[in-house]
Amino acid sequence: xxxxxxxxxxxxxxxxxxxxxxxxxxxxxxxxxxxxxxxxxxxxxxxxxxxxxxxxxxxxxxxxxxxxxxxxxxxxxxxxxxxxxxxxxxxxxxxxxxxxxxxxxxxxxxxxxxxxxxxxxxxxxxxxxxxxxxxxxxxxxxxxxxxxxxxxxxxxxxxxxxxxxxxxxxxxxxxxxxxxxxxxxxxxxxxxxxx
Numbered sequence: 159x160x161x162x163x164x165x166x167x168x169x170x171x172x173x174x175x176x177x178x179x180x181x182x183x184x185x186x187x188x189x190x191x192x193x194x195x196x197x198x199x200x201x202x203x204x205x206x207x208x209x210x211x212x213x214x215x216x217x218x219x220x221x222x223x224x225x226x227x228x229x230x231x232x233x234x235x236x237x238x239x240x241x242x243x244x245x246x247x248x249x250x251x252x253x254x255x256x257x258x259x260x261x262x263x264x265x266x267x268x269x270x271x272x273x274x275x276x277x278x279x280x281x282x283x284x285x286x287x288x289x290x291x292x293x294x295x296x297x298x299x300x301x302x303x304x305x306x307x308x309x310x311x312x313x314x315x316x317x318x319x320x321x322x323x324x325x326x327x328x329x330x331x332x333x334x335x336x337x338x339x340x341x342x343x344x345x346x347x348x349x350x351x352x353x
Contacts, residue, residue: 164245165236168252169229172276175217176225188221191272198274201264212264216256218274228276235283242290243337248283251333255282255326262325273319278326281309285330286337293338294345305331 161169175197180186182193195203199215219225240248259278263271288305292298309320309327 161233161237162240162245162248164248165233165240168236168249169232172217172219172225172229172232175214176219179218186222189219189274194218194220194272194274198272199260199263200272201267202269204264205269212257212260213253215260215274216252216276216279219276220274224275228280231280232276232283235280235287238287239283242287242341247286247337251282251286251330252276252279254333255279255285255329258282258329259319259322259325262321263319266321267319273322275319275322277319278322281323281326282330282333285327285332286334287330289331289334290338290341293335293342 179189179193179197182196183190194200197211197214198218198220199211200208204211219228236248236252239251256276256279259281260273263273263278267273285305289298292300305327309323
């Protein structure tokens with residue numbers, strides 16, 4: 159299989175959720191604000207007890223282009239992370255980065271804000287991959303430059319939730335620091351074993 163099993167499962171979940179959104183909206187191109195408020199993240203609802211929206215929002219998308227771009231990046235980047243560390247690390251990264259991104263959104267955007275998307279989770283995956291490559295390549299400074307440039311490029315468009323991106327990216331970088339060090343130790347041990 160070209161893509162990892164867990165990556166494919168996350169892809170399928172996102173697509174199924176989008177089909178559900180499209181049915182509720184009666185429109186497969188643009189999802190209605192009412193549907194996004196019910197199953198995405200409406201800060202007012204979360205603050206009044208709908209805490210589960212912090213999780214559902216990372217599988218909800220606002221329109222067809224939104225999900226197409228996000229799912230493309232999920233397949234590409236998720237598969238890389240899954241090959242490196244396995245499916246469990248991918249799922250943990252997706253959920254942890256998505257949750258932190260949504261919490262940052264909750265605390266920094268007004269209560270009437272509605273947001274949705276896998277971007278925070280995807281930025282987490284990117285953060286792990288960038289940090290791991292920096293640790294293995296011995297150039298941590300370039301990690302932060304690359305992460306900053308990536309964040310700016312993907313967060314400057316109107317309507318984009320830069321807070322979710324930032325929360326996800328920082329989470330991914332911290333997780334990447336942990337996983338990168340583990341991988342480096344493993345590679346060093348293998349080098350000595352075969353020397």
